[in-house]
Amino acid sequence: AQSVTQPDIHITVSEGASLELRCNYSYGATPYLFWYVQSPGQGLQLLLKYFSGDTLVQGIKGFEAEFKRSQSSFNLRKPSVHWSDAAEYFCAVGINNNDMRFGAGTRLTVKP
């Protein structure tokens, strides 16, 4: 069955430090992969997406993610975290036009 795992429920980093959020997926075909961010009480904002081609994809707000087929991973990274990055982050795999499977989310806290 298709599934997405985000192993870290909660991560705390210091402002200015680098960040990596992990995502592993289970999917038979070539996946369409997404990262969304959700600020408290807000909706979902798309950070970046991977369909094919270059395995390193750039997104908004300075985020990037790397698709590694051999590891079934799509980890999200940012070189230097800002206090405004504190939010919940969701990895998702597109199953079809109507169905995305989401991970449980990783809550990011940024220390001053």
Place this chain on the structure above:
Amino acid sequence: NAGVTQTPKFQVLKTGQSMTLQCAQDMNHEYMSWYRQDPGMGLRLIHYSVGAGITDQGEVPNGYNVSRSTTEDFPLRLLSAAPSQTSVYFCASSSPGGKYEQYFGPGTRLTVT
């Protein structure tokens, strides 16, 4: 374009009451979906539609009904609200050529007491 809009933003219901969550999109997308978001579980698909007049069940459909009379609108009905339906509900839409990318509304936060 307004994108995907949802009303209301917040709602409190008593157990047994019914209500309809509204969703509309102005992008002429064929596909629309409803998800619920619960802590520690990400988003789960409730119902979806592949076009006007066509709907189907997702992962967690019990207690919900949908209909799709127009391309733009996709309301979600709670028939008899239960505390287990306390959640945040998101509507989403997508187009056939969009490589499964979905556009999400701002969400409706529902509390059932």
